[in-house]
Amino acid sequence: MQDEQIDAMSKLLKSMSHPIRLKILCLLQDKELSVGEIRDQVKTTNANVSQHLNILRGQGIIDYRKDANFIYNKIVDKRILDLIKKMRVLFCPNF
């Protein structure tokens, strides 16, 4: 990797390295979820979830669709799914 790629990669990793954001990504591995459903699972405020989602959107990791007044979020960068899967295999061998 040369410096530009390292910078891009470190930004990506940084966006994944906050516990709330990493948990959001894990939750979104197999299904799409609304902001409220995510808020319930990570136990913080709506505004806080919204901010974290925005960071993940900014990185192009997730996207959303709107239905009524719900925003459903999902992972659109399949490489992230691969990476999370690899992390699980390497670092969480039990399950």
Added chain:
Amino acid sequence: MQDEQIDAMSKLLKSMSHPIRLKILCLLQDKELSVGEIRDQVKTTNANVSQHLNILRGQGIIDYRKDANFIYNKIVDKRILDLIKKMRVLFCPNF
């Protein structure tokens, strides 16, 4: 992943997600390097490199051996090598 694993994993990712630290890890992929050699390659101060190395040591990612007044650093957690390799395949397809 349950919450404890997510916390541990996010700490690990955070330690890798600083551009200087990620570059250090890339440099240490195939060889061990002294602090001074690393300093030359990442172009910052000695103290700064030393601090970043300490963070990686604290995570158990790297270890060192002392020879004369040089400290040679190397990656000891093989899973990190695997993970970096995977990141390269996924995000840096051209080489």
Added chain:
DNA sequence: CAATTATTAAATTAATTTCTGAAATATTTC
């Protein structure tokens, strides 16, 4: 259209991280 629900935006504060420069430690060499 008023009330409700879901979400976002903006501003403020709090917390954490990073860098820098100087001083300290350890080893080697002369």
Added chain:
DNA sequence: GAAATATTTCAGAAATTAATTTAATAATTG
């Protein structure tokens, strides 16, 4: 043992990130 080299430690300033609170937007329901 003094000087030189390599690295670390420390303390503070600067920068970045995160959380909180409040207000705003947007769609839905009665």
